Amino acid sequence: MEPQTKRWKGSVCDSDSWVAYPVLSDEQSQDVELIKAFAAPIVNKKETSRLLRELSTLYPLNGLQHIKRVRAVREKGSPHPLEVLVCLVSDAPDTKVINIDSLLPSDGVRRDGLGEPFVVKVPARPPLTRPQFELASKHWPTSFHEDKQVTVALRGELFSPPQKARMHMYMTSALTAAQAGKELGMEAVGAVVVDPATERIVAVGHDCRGDHPLHHAAMVCIDLVAQSQGGGRYSFDRYPACGFTSPTSDPFQSAPGSEASPQPYICTGYDLYVTREPCVMCAMALVHSRIGRVFYGTASADGAVGTRYKIHSQKDLNHHFEVYKGVLGKQCEDLNGLGHHIKRERVQQSR
Numbered sequence: 001m002e003p004q005t006k007r008w009k010g011s012v013c014d015s016d017s018w019v020a021y022p023v024l025s026d027e028q029s030q031d032v033e034l035i036k037a038f039a040a041p042i043v044n045k046k047e048t049s050r051l052l053r054e055l056s057t058l059y060p061l062n063g064l065q066h067i068k069r070v071r072a073v074r075e076k077g078s079p080h081p082l083e084v085l086v087c088l089v090s091d092a093p094d095t096k097v098i099n100i101d102s103l104l105p106s107d108g109v110r111r112d113g114l115g116e117p118f119v120v121k122v123p124a125r126p127p128l129t130r131p132q133f134e135l136a137s138k139h140w141p142t143s144f145h146e147d148k149q150v151t152v153a154l155r156g157e158l159f160s161p162p163q164k165a166r167m168h169m170y171m172t173s174a175l176t177a178a179q180a181g182k183e184l185g186m187e188a189v190g191a192v193v194v195d196p197a198t199e200r201i202v203a204v205g206h207d208c209r210g211d212h213p214l215h216h217a218a219m220v221c222i223d224l225v226a227q228s229q230g231g232g233r234y235s236f237d238r239y240p241a242c243g244f245t246s247p248t249s250d251p252f253q254s255a256p257g258s259e260a261s262p263q264p265y266i267c268t269g270y271d272l273y274v275t276r277e278p279c280v281m282c283a284m285a286l287v288h289s290r291i292g293r294v295f296y297g298t299a300s301a302d303g304a305v306g307t308r309y310k311i312h313s314q315k316d317l318n319h320h321f322e323v324y325k326g327v328l329g330k331q332c333e334d335l336n337g338l339g340h341h342i343k344r345e346r347v348q349q350s351r
Contacts, residue, residue, distance in 0.1 A: 015164040018330070019156035020295060023306040023323040025313035028128045028150070032135045034121040036089040040100060040114045041080035042070070047113030051084055054109040059087035066126035068141040085140075086117055129154065153324075170194050170273045171297060171328045173204060178217070178275050178335050180241035181206030188335040190241075191217040191274040193225050193267060196292070202228055202270060203244040208236060218274055218282035222267060222289050229263045267291040275332040277303030277325070283311040286321065293322040297332025 042048055052069055061067060070084050086103055095102045100111055122140040127133035130151045133144040152158050159167065170192050178190030187207035195202050205220030212234070220242060226232040228244040236242040264270075266289040277296045278286065283304035286294060299307045305323045312321050 015161070015168040018168075018326055018328055020159060020164075020167065020324040020327050021156060022150065022153040022158075023310065023312070023325055024129070024150070025310060027125075028132075032127070032132055032139075033124040034139060035124045036119055037122050038086045038089060038092060038098070038103060038117040039083050039120045040086050040117045041073075042082040042084055042113055043080045043115050044113035045081060048082060048084075051109065051113060055084065055086060058104070058109055059091055061085065061088065064088075064122070064124075066143045067122050068143065071141045080115060084114075085120075085122070089119065166199060167273070167295065167327055170201065170271075171275070171295065171332070173201060174217075174273045174275050174297075175328065175331055175335070177204050177206040177241045178332075181208070181217075181239070182335070184210070184239070186210055187217075189217040189274070189276045191221045191272060193221045194271045194273065195269070196271050197269065201245060205236070205242045206239070208239060208242065214281070216279065216282050217276075218272060218278050219285055221272065221274075222285055225267055225270070225289070229266070265290055271295065273327065275335060276300050277307060278305055280304040280309060280311065283309070287311065287317055287319050290319055291321050293324065295324045295327045297326070297328050299325065 042051065048070065055069070061069070067085065070082055073081055073083060086100075092098065093102055098117060100114055100116055103117055104111055104114075120140060123136035123142050127136045127142060127144050128147075128150075130144075130146060131154065133142065133146075136142045149158065174190040174192045176190065177192070178188045181190065182188035186209065189207045191205050192201055193203040194200070203221045203224035205217050205224055207217045208215035208220050215234070220234075220236060223232050223234050224236065224242065224244040228246055267286070268290040269292045271293045272286065272291055273295045275297045277298065277300040278294065279300065279302050294305060294312065296303075296305070302308055304311045306325055310323075311317070312323050314320075
């Protein structure tokens with residue numbers, strides 16, 4: 001039941017005209033939260049080690065292990081080369097006058113080598129991405145354990161030109177399916193499931209809600225992948241653009257007495273290319289089917305993997321997958337005439 005292949009008749013666009021950006025978790029994409037702390041100049045560098053040891057005992061800064069206790073003074077000509085974090089403002093003694101004597105009890109830290117305190121803002125959480133790290137470091141030196149793949153992805157440089165060419169081809173197939181569904185009166189949404197290990201398209205589907213209200217393009221593809229593995233629930237025979245490719249048999253595994261190659265669990269390790277961001281139902285189905293990565297072209301107002309929710313990164317779920325947006329974004333946006341509608345509004349506003 002292989003889908004009929006048709007050439008996408010939309011505008012031609014090379015793979016250099018779009019960039020696939022990662023859709024990160026809220027923790028990775030949120031602004032840097034700052035909290036107030038008291039710092040003080042170290043006027044005698046020889047006292048630094050002792051001050052660090054005694055301040056760490058008195059004010060351990062629990063939960064702020066990412067913060068470096070001492071920073072070098074950046075201003076040229078400063079009378080003191082170093083500054084040290086004394087304590088958080090919330091941990092300081094409740095006194096009307098804040099000075100080094102009120103912050104340090106007489107039997108705690110010797111004040112030798114310390115100047116008068118002042119208020120600074122420090123990052124409340126460890127940075128998870130390079131942009132967060134760069135922002136946090138402008139306030140106070142911070143440790144950073146970099147995920148280099150995320151850093152490269154945020155620059156739009158994760159995928160090589162050959163990889164982008166294949167991604168372009170897969171999303172073009174999804175666009176073709178979307179157009180076929182649109183011509184049958186369905187929503188113009190198409191999807192393709194790909195096995196990245198073999199670079200083979202496993203299933204192609206489009207919106208089929210004329211038959212069933214739950215038959216979104218992604219749901220159709222999941223069922224078709226199940227059919228390719230001997231399962232599945234629905235028939236899409238009346239839609240020529242929807243279909244699956246049966247897995248090819250491995251000649252080494254088909255020898256007499258050998259065991260058959262194990263099938264993956266539905267979409268385990270597979271990629272989904274879909275023209276429009278999946279909704280909550282589809283996103284949860286992708287979690288259940290163990291999809292590996294999702295690439296979508298254009299966002300949706302009710303999108304569940306970037307716009308309204310980020311289901312793929314919910315910590316309490318037992319499976320997570322990567323999400324990238326923007327693959328052939330303009331072509332996907334133009335499927336329903338959205339791009340033309342926006343241009344028309346801009347023309348009207350400019351009059």
